[in-house]
Amino acid sequence: MNSLNKRLSAEKRFQAYGLFAVALSMFFVLILMWKIFSTGSGAFVRTTIEANVFFNPDFIQVNQNSLEKELYRASYVALADEVVRQNHPKLNEEQFIKVREMYTRKFDYQLRDYLLDNPDKIGQSIIMKITASSDLDQIVKGNYPRDVPEAQRKINDYQLSVLDKLTSEGKVSSVFNFWFFTKGDSRDPESAGIWGAVMGSLYALIICFSFAFPIGLLASVYLEEFVKPGKVTDIIEVNINNLAAVPSIVFGLLGLGMLIGVIGLPYQVPLVGGLVLGFMTLPTIIIASRASLRSVPPSIREGALAVGATKMQTVFHHVIPLSLPGTLTGTIIGMAQALGETAPLLMIGMVAFVMEIPGGPLDPATGLPSQIYLWSESAERGFLEKTSAGIMLLLLFLIIMNTAAVVIRRRLEVKW
Amino acid sequence: MVEQVNSFAIKTKNVSVHYGNKMAIDDVTINFTKNDVTSLIGPSGCGKSTFLRCLNRMNDVIESCKVQGEFLLNGVTDIYGDSIQVETLREKIGMVFQKPNPFPKSIFENVAYGPKIHGLASTQSELNDIVMESLNRAGLYEEVKDRMDDIATGLSGGQQQRLCIARAIAIRPEIILMDEPCSALDPIATARIEELINELKEKYTIIIVTHSMSQASRISQRTAFFHLGKLIEHGDTSKIFTKPDKEQTNDYITGRFG
Amino acid sequence: MIYFALLILVIISYLFYFVGKKRALNLKFNGNIKLSSQPDYFGYYVVLMALIPALLMWFGLLLFKGNFQEMFVMSPILFPDISTWSDGKLGLILNKLNNLSVIVNLPLDDLTNGEKSILNMASENELTAAKKLANFDKIYGWSNLTLFIIFPIILGFLATRSISGKLNAQPIVEKIITYIIKGSSYIAILITIGIFLSLVFEAINFFRYVNPVDFFFSTGWNPNRAFVVDASEGFDKDDLENAFGFIPLLTGTLLIATVAMIVAIPLGLMSAIYLAEYASKRVRDIAKPIIEILAGIPTVVYGFFAALSLAPFIKDVGESVGLPVSAESALAAGLAMGVMIIPFVSSLSDDVIKAVPQSLRDGSYALGATRSETIKKVILPAALAGIMGSFLLAVSRAIGETMIVVMAASLRANLTFNPLEPATTITTQIVTSLIGDVEFDNPKTLVAFALGLTLFLMTLLLNILAITIVKKYREKYE
Ligand SMILES: Nc1ncnc2c1ncn2[C@@H]1O[C@H](COP(=O)(O)OP(=O)(O)O)[C@@H](O)[C@H]1O
Numbered sequence A: 001m002n003s004l005n006k007r008l009s010a011e012k013r014f015q016a017y018g019l020f021a022v023a024l025s026m027f028f029v030l031i032l033m034w035k036i037f038s039t040g041s042g043a044f045v046r047t048t049i050e051a052n053v054f055f056n057p058d059f060i061q062v063n064q065n066s067l068e069k070e071l072y073r074a075s076y077v078a079l080a081d082e083v084v085r086q087n088h089p090k091l092n093e094e095q096f097i098k099v100r101e102m103y104t105r106k107f108d109y110q111l112r113d114y115l116l117d118n119p120d121k122i123g124q125s126i127i128m129k130i131t132a133s134s135d136l137d138q139i140v141k142g143n144y145p146r147d148v149p150e151a152q153r154k155i156n157d158y159q160l161s162v163l164d165k166l167t168s169e170g171k172v173s174s175v176f177n178f179w180f181f182t183k184g185d186s187r188d189p190e191s192a193g194i195w196g197a198v199m200g201s202l203y204a205l206i207i208c209f210s211f212a213f214p215i216g217l218l219a220s221v222y223l224e225e226f227v228k229p230g231k232v233t234d235i236i237e238v239n240i241n242n243l244a245a246v247p248s249i250v251f252g253l254l255g256l257g258m259l260i261g262v263i264g265l266p267y268q269v270p271l272v273g274g275l276v277l278g279f280m281t282l283p284t285i286i287i288a289s290r291a292s293l294r295s296v297p298p299s300i301r302e303g304a305l306a307v308g309a310t311k312m313q314t315v316f317h318h319v320i321p322l323s324l325p326g327t328l329t330g331t332i333i334g335m336a337q338a339l340g341e342t343a344p345l346l347m348i349g350m351v352a353f354v355m356e357i358p359g360g361p362l363d364p365a366t367g368l369p370s371q372i373y374l375w376s377e378s379a380e381r382g383f384l385e386k387t388s389a390g391i392m393l394l395l396l397f398l399i400i401m402n403t404a405a406v407v408i409r410r411r412l413e414v415k416w
Numbered sequence B: 001m002v003e004q005v006n007s008f009a010i011k012t013k014n015v016s017v018h019y020g021n022k023m024a025i026d027d028v029t030i031n032f033t034k035n036d037v038t039s040l041i042g043p044s045g046c047g048k049s050t051f052l053r054c055l056n057r058m059n060d061v062i063e064s065c066k067v068q069g070e071f072l073l074n075g076v077t078d079i080y081g082d083s084i085q086v087e088t089l090r091e092k093i094g095m096v097f098q099k100p101n102p103f104p105k106s107i108f109e110n111v112a113y114g115p116k117i118h119g120l121a122s123t124q125s126e127l128n129d130i131v132m133e134s135l136n137r138a139g140l141y142e143e144v145k146d147r148m149d150d151i152a153t154g155l156s157g158g159q160q161q162r163l164c165i166a167r168a169i170a171i172r173p174e175i176i177l178m179d180e181p182c183s184a185l186d187p188i189a190t191a192r193i194e195e196l197i198n199e200l201k202e203k204y205t206i207i208i209v210t211h212s213m214s215q216a217s218r219i220s221q222r223t224a225f226f227h228l229g230k231l232i233e234h235g236d237t238s239k240i241f242t243k244p245d246k247e248q249t250n251d252y253i254t255g256r257f258g
Numbered sequence C: 001m002i003y004f005a006l007l008i009l010v011i012i013s014y015l016f017y018f019v020g021k022k023r024a025l026n027l028k029f030n031g032n033i034k035l036s037s038q039p040d041y042f043g044y045y046v047v048l049m050a051l052i053p054a055l056l057m058w059f060g061l062l063l064f065k066g067n068f069q070e071m072f073v074m075s076p077i078l079f080p081d082i083s084t085w086s087d088g089k090l091g092l093i094l095n096k097l098n099n100l101s102v103i104v105n106l107p108l109d110d111l112t113n114g115e116k117s118i119l120n121m122a123s124e125n126e127l128t129a130a131k132k133l134a135n136f137d138k139i140y141g142w143s144n145l146t147l148f149i150i151f152p153i154i155l156g157f158l159a160t161r162s163i164s165g166k167l168n169a170q171p172i173v174e175k176i177i178t179y180i181i182k183g184s185s186y187i188a189i190l191i192t193i194g195i196f197l198s199l200v201f202e203a204i205n206f207f208r209y210v211n212p213v214d215f216f217f218s219t220g221w222n223p224n225r226a227f228v229v230d231a232s233e234g235f236d237k238d239d240l241e242n243a244f245g246f247i248p249l250l251t252g253t254l255l256i257a258t259v260a261m262i263v264a265i266p267l268g269l270m271s272a273i274y275l276a277e278y279a280s281k282r283v284r285d286i287a288k289p290i291i292e293i294l295a296g297i298p299t300v301v302y303g304f305f306a307a308l309s310l311a312p313f314i315k316d317v318g319e320s321v322g323l324p325v326s327a328e329s330a331l332a333a334g335l336a337m338g339v340m341i342i343p344f345v346s347s348l349s350d351d352v353i354k355a356v357p358q359s360l361r362d363g364s365y366a367l368g369a370t371r372s373e374t375i376k377k378v379i380l381p382a383a384l385a386g387i388m389g390s391f392l393l394a395v396s397r398a399i400g401e402t403m404i405v406v407m408a409a410s411l412r413a414n415l416t417f418n419p420l421e422p423a424t425t426i427t428t429q430i431v432t433s434l435i436g437d438v439e440f441d442n443p444k445t446l447v448a449f450a451l452g453l454t455l456f457l458m459t460l461l462l463n464i465l466a467i468t469i470v471k472k473y474r475e476k477y478e
């Protein structure tokens, strides 16, 4: 009797271990998500300071009739300084520098972009919400503590007093951070955006798809429909299985050594990144596509052959269209994996500071995950929330892609 | 004698078929008369399907299958020879399978597919005519005329099988092979198909495998009895079912084995 | 330009499809000629005939563009000492010229200050070369484009002309497509060969500088010793001694992988067992996808998490109990990696456990064994081979994982088995050696390929072993 009790409590303990393992794994998901969301949500708003801006034509040396090119080149840096002086009168030089630091360094760009959109405002005074510097932003968001000695703060006492004055005047406000979604990278956290990286990843994925989808599909068609099982298929099969398990960094080395080193494709471009991701995705697509082809019943092939279709017609008119949803599902899942791959991008140079939004697969670019990596390596607190926000965006894309795969499978896949 | 040759749709001689090392058909010689319905009967596994599939070379796709012997279409064309392409051959010899296998496409597309790949219609309206006529002949047109664009797999089993018959006759074959076309159908659908076969024999030579002896006696003029890969007896249906020459045939039709 | 050319090519082929088909139809109806193929196939025929050579040519031109550029601008007249340049220097100069050529012909007004200073810094000869290069690029682009249009048009025209009653287009088209399909399936093999060749090729270059015995058996890792201003001047043998010792990387990799496996194996295996044998369907339906989310999260996210939260947390905990813990401890990287691998282990184990036949379980229950006894005494032993196989796959994953260790592990090689100390890994060092200047004539860069080759072979071995074991296991129960 005693031994039975012992056995039963052992049973209970074992079950508890299992439950614990499941719960712990789920806990990891939660804590990961919580950490990302709690650090990243700040990136979607930015602090601004209201200022009176007078687009003095004498100062920027353009007028209502100036060409766009001239407007573009006007001296906004000086205007920015002037705006600061006018909004904070009676500053000595030392104070001026401190106050100027409270505004973004990209002050001049903000003025320029505004004027380019509204050239009729030359000679007029308007109220603008000027973006605050990242350090000020972090203080306002409460990410930097205020109640520590001045030496440990990025914002000194004088700046804090100015901030408090501005706040009491109701000039400090938070706005939705469009810049994050529309701009390329920047040295200043407050003006750094993810859009360049998104486009880089998009071009890379387009290349990846254009390479891996047709080739994966045709390769699987050959293996399933045209070739007799034998040595050749065995070799290809073993090869594909192994390729699927090769570490992604090795694919990056292939890109660097072969595509860049030997063939001479440019460094840092989505074309190479996309090809490397395509090499990685190919096995996934072939495996999914073969399974999908196998699920098309032989009776369909017989039906087509019996009305006198050739093998090629049977395959292209009937078998491939019927297997396509399965192949597409596999392709999207493979591309979602490719989107999150960072190491190969590092190898082929898609991990540099790129301000411009790439205009095509041959322009230097970063990718979404490599941008996240770059930001995570920055010391500034302002980039921390950018990193998390970048991760949120990446996860959003992954969710969308995986959902699309599930929808395609549910909606389009023919059940036999 | 010359007349006799021409009245055979397919002549076969000394046919043997192996799957790997396993023999499925053993030295069968049989001729099929034009515009007759010939039933192939015999216990399951005796090689009826195998033999039928030799006639339009559907066995080509099975890796291990080796076919030997002589096959002549209309007394002259060697079915396995170089003078005719396998696709053209299958245009002349259509086939309907045991389980209805419509393409998962629209009803129209199912019937139109054959004519399209063989270029039987040069305009859309010609194609429409072919589809309509084929469906009509298969006795399906009235039931589906309002939903030609519906997916074919939504039809009932009997309708699907008639659609497959329409698909087979849309390419204007001379011969139609049917491999137990009613075995997956209910009695009413079966009766419709049998009716249809009766009408079709005016224009086509039909060779049908069936496991139902009553069906064979109802629809066919000629009957061939297979056993263990051998052709035991072949003759007029009435004779086979009333006074067969061979004891084995007699045993089979009286239900003593099979 | 390239996109434009590709677009034109697409339009041309689309048109040729109709031209070919039209001609076939004409022959059929107006010429009363019996065609041996369907009209469509004549369309495909013309398209393939026009398109394939053009694409091949384009590919060739793209491949050799650099060589043509070099031939055209890098003359000894402009650069007298060109014959003494190394490949790396040649590439650098060519790169510079390429950058210059974009701006050299623009009016000064349109240039930004940065671009102006680039121009000012360039020498007279370089400017001349850049202008030549700009010219070349222009001519090259235009001739490419013309060739792209004219070449396929001529070919397509010829192909159209050749259509007659005698031409049987269908078998030709099907043959070409067969070749294309066949070629596609060989690409997977080509990729493997490509990986192997590029790794071996550059690894051999590396071993020209560093003795393989030194590399595989020495314990010092200081690649910065290979830092030189101009790699073409050569290296001092003494400098390279003990600069590239593989051992500390290997121990670091194994240390972190071990930590990861200590986390992943029990959690993954127990989760799989619980979900397969105990959990109700509802729990399973919720828990399984959530755990699988862990597999879908990109590794850069784990790396960020490990570096940002996990490492400081572990350091704090360690210090509060009086243990000195490094901020880049192997423990933090290993833990994050372990979490990443949990779903991998659990889904593989799940497959394996499901493959154990019900009859074995029934036999055990019939003897009065409890569930856990059945699992421990019957199911796990029966599934052992398969589970071992999946563990090996997981190990191979851990060894090849890059981002987590790049972000959370140390860059400094440290020969240790203490997880609280910092450690570096093979993948970390591959990344480090390739960030910044990539010089194919410096062992500092080339070592990445030697490390990559080692890593590739290690994971390959593990994979083959694992796949063989799992396959054997599957066959046993089929
Ligand atoms: N694809 C195949 N591979 C191997 N043997 C087959 C194959 N198809 C049929 N057979 C064998 O050939 C014999 C005849 O089969 P079949 O022609 O289908 O018989 P029936 O249609 O008369 O029932 C059977 O013994 C069967 O097992």
Ligand SMILES: [Mg+2]
Pocket (backbone or CB within 6 Å): B048, B049, B050, B179
């Ligand atoms: Mg049969």
